[in-house]
Amino acid sequence: MTSKIKRGVSLYSFQEEMFLGKMTVEDCVAFGASIGAPGIEILPEQNMPTFPNISDRQVGEWQDMLARHGAHFTCYDMFLDTKRRKDRLMTDEEQVESIHRDLILCNRLGIRNMRILIFVRPDILEKCVPMAEKLDVHMGVEVHAPWHLEHAWILRTIEVADRLGTKHLGILPDMGIFMKHYPPAFRARFERQGARPEVTQFIVDQHEQKVMCEYTIFEVAVKMQGNKVEVAMAETLRHAPYANPKRIGDYAPYFRHIQAKFYEMNEDCTDPAIAYDEVIPALVKAGWEGTLSSEYEGNRWIQDVHEVDSREQVRRQHVMFERLIAQAEAA
Template sequence: MSLQYGVSLYSYTGDMYTLLTLDDAMAEIADLGATGIEILGEGNVPGYPAPTTAWIDSWHALLDRHGLTATNYGSWIDSRMWQHRDLTVDEGVAILHRDLGLAATLGFTTVRPKIGVVSMDLTPHPIWEQVVERSLDRAAELGIVICPEIHAPTPIRHQVVDDYLTFIERTGTDHFRLLIDTGIFQRAATFAKHAGLSDEAQEEGWRKPLAVPMSDLVAVLPYVAFVQAKFFGITDDLTDPQIPWPEIVATLVTHGYDGYLSSEYEGDRDPYRGVEQVRRQHALLRSLEAGLR
């Protein structure tokens, strides 16, 4: 078994608006030797949530042309859509069902629902459990796995993750799993400037490192459907000052993970920097995997 490699279009944020077309981005991904492409529904689908038939046809044509597989589709269930009230369970179900359908139409096999949170440690709004449970049959019909993201500042050993695992055990479902964002393994701060962050967040150096140990990843790996390979910058000599890739890759390979590592670059957004950084990351990851085989 080997790791599979992909790229999130989020890695090319900025370039996608001014320098790269979707065709260009897919060509870049294919040229890496990667096979997977990950998108954010609201950010990457023109006319979301109802793209034209022509766009859907062009999407599939581009996948075929570049030999790519649609991997993970990012969805939002905005529990605070309204200022005067929270989203209801019925409304959340409608949103998730809609995005599951669009994801299936575009060929995706996993959907990451980003549900509104109620605390700074990213505890999801209480509607999450009913929304997901009422969507499991729909996900099964479409052949999709719903996988919430374990993202800093939430570590693996946390009530949020415990609740997800309890849900899996209680329902016995094969259509709800975890998505691991490798930012939780970050060991050092990064001072990359990132659009949309508050001054306070910028001064703190983006996100504070959680340094989640590899043993915690091993414990949940049987429940992991997808890995977003979050990173902030790879140096000229192909090292990462923040994310411990040698340990991550060794853990995944040793314990039989054969799913996707999908690049998610969140460093400086200078023109073409995302393109170059993703290339560096793939060179690093592949060299590490090759050294273990």
């Protein structure tokens, strides 16, 4: 079967180079297009200096830039700061107003998918559905570790979407939920900071066996008398779940975009931690037609020892995507 999966990249992947002034936004767009990943996921609060005040001229400049490189927008990452005011949380009405603002800008930019932060309540999103339908923007709640596709909080959003019969509210999986193996880059960083190899090996083994994270944290902190760094490493297990990739097809109708999280790619273009070799076949089998959007977050784990090369890491991931999609199509 021929897959209709599309490929893209989140500008978040190049945060290191953009922060250091080594890459401009246009450099990132051009690079994505050059490796067959022309779909661009944007973070307006980070990538648009005058946000939220974006003029029609600025919108036109963005569209012209994308056109120059044969690229297009795929997703708008919204943020909702519920502590917008120092003395209190935002009211429900203020939250709805903020999301409406993002939906409008998303539509003006010609984007049809908006990433919703996971902590936004389903009842708040329900109030935003009429606006999303009017503007034809799909609101996808980010399924981010330690949550997973079948977590009760995520199912609440799906229940709202089903009850309303809307195609403009659903989910948006972050591939960090499919962490089958503990990332080698994590372990190496903790060891550089003072974690003993025998303790880090214990933590890796516990993760490999999928032991409940709280048990491992207790073992390291109490029984092994772990130091501060070792306990911190054990605590990362709270955000290192391995959800069942076979279930992704059941939820495919509820998402149109994927944040293809990864922390490192090997030289042979394989991911040592996240089970893409299981996820991609499940997506192809389901006939999913959305975009795999690279989200590289490995910079913070290696920047203390050598220069970050986000471009090479993203390139390797897309070589992997091409291979895995082709293999799944031929199966």
